Amino acid sequence: MARLLEHDAKAILAARGIPVPRGQAVSSPEEARRAAVALGRPVVVKALVPVGKRGKSGAVRLAADPEAAGEAAAALLGREVGGFPVERVLVEEAVPVAGERYLAIVLDADGRTVRVLAGREGGIEVEELARREGGIASLELAPCEGLMPFHARQLWRSAGVRGPALPRLGQLTAALHRTFIELEAELLEINPLAETAAGELVATGAVVALDEAALFRQPELAERVVSGPAWRPPTALERQVAAINAAEPYRGSARYLELEGGDIAFLCGGGGASLLLFDALLRAGGRPANYAEIGGNPTEMKVAALARVVLSKPGVRGLFVAHNLTNNTQVDVLARGVVQALCEAGRLPPDFPVVARETGVNEAEGRAIFEAAGVRWLGEEVTLSEAARIMVQAMRERYGESDGDPARP
Known part of the structure; x- marks a missing residue:
């Protein structure tokens, strides 16, 4: 899930006419103090990290004056909240609240519907609301169906x-x-949706999570995404792969998840087959350094770019390239991209073990390219599990018995 930080989420809402508190993202206690002076009223200081339950972890603090705002920022900056380092805080005006509501719109991928959720109480976790009788009302819409205000009133x-x-x-x-529809979002949540004594509504808490597969259509937002599938800060290598996708969004899709430790670079495709291959590596005693998947008819340039990232992780001592069956990804394109990256890195067999288990479009051409570079070729006559075992055996023959526990995602 591609999530934005709260100040970016609120900027999106404000641009579309949804009231939010005045505020500013800052990165130092002095900036926090100046922001509070500019706002001219008590403020709330929030750690800008893409996680929930910040209040329970002490990452949201009320400050009555600018000095207190600076002190709150000093206490939060440099901390770690939910696995994310706090590099900036949001200083925003404290809204006088007469009541709080809950509002969310979420994509139900299983049911292929959009669900609108409304709760008469806000400021608490949605799970707690759901446990209360009548705590949440729900409206189900088709993905392209509009929502009129009178339908929304009925929901409330x-x-x-x-x-x-x-x-x-x-x-x-x-x-x-x-x-929600314009952003191709997976989740928009306002919690709490504050109601003032004058009856005004203000989104004092906001979450925006976008569909990663649609980010190429939202380039101005893609740069602001701070978390992905691992639900932790993306590593430098993961950010590189995200940039690779953003630079060439129309041909193929590359995914990369860096794992702790490991010495086998893993480049695969095929969804379920790739997970089977990963598990087979673990069962054979291998230590994957990453999970990297490419598909969707990528260009040679995109394959080479992903392979460079896969090979660049410190500690990598071999490469396993495998698909169960390629249909729209051409084996020769895959081979040229991988071999190009191997040559650039100066990592070629036999000094650097490489095994490719491929079958599919332009298989013969791909095999010739791989074998010309000294890569061990395996075709469809070799099962995925056997291919993983052969990769691990190649590592042992080159470096000796591997020790240590396999890396796990």
Whole structure:
């Protein structure tokens, strides 16, 4: 899931007419103090990390004056919250709250629907709301179906909300749904959605999570994504692969997850088959250094770029390239990209063990390219599990018995 930091999420909402508190992202206590002076009222200082339950971990602090804001920022900056280092904090005005609601729009990938969730109480975890009888009302929409304000008002009535706030809630919910569709999001959440004594609605807490596969259509947002599938800060190598995809979004897709330790660079494809190959490496006693997947008819340039990243991780001493069956990924293109990266890195067999188990489009041409570079070629007559065993055996023959526990994702 591609998640944005809160100040970016709120900027998106504000640009689409959804009220948010005035605030500023800062990276030092002095900047926090100046931001509080500019706001001219008590502020909330929040650690800018893409995790929930920040309040429970002490990562959200109320500051009555600028000096307190600076002190709160000093206490938060440099900390680690949910595995993420706090490099910036959000200093925003404290909104006088008369009541709090919960509002979210989420993509239900299994049901292929969009679900709108409304809760008459906010400021608490959605799991807690769901446990309360009538705590959350839900409306299911088709992915391309619109949401009119009067439909949204009916949803809020189902959640037990009455009174003069209903028209505003209907308008805001419809605006949030339009934003969800425009961004091709997986989740938009406002928690809490504050209601002031004057009846105004303000998104004091906001989460925006985008569809990674659609980021190439949102280039201005792709640069702001701070977390991916591992739900931890992306490593330098993972950021490189994200940049590779962003630079050439229309041909193929590359994924890379760096693992702790490991000495076998792993470049695969095929979804379920790639997971089977990964498990087979572990069962054979191998230590994968990463999980990298490429598919969707990539260019030679994209294959080579991913292979360079895979080979660049410190400690890598061999390469396993494998697919169960390529259909839209051409084996010769794959081979040229991989061999190019191997030559550039100066890592060629027999000094650097490389095994390729491939079958599919342009297989004969791909085999010739791999074998000309000294790569051990395996075809469809070799099972995936046997190919993994052969890779591990090649490592042992070159370096001796491997020791240590296999790396696990």
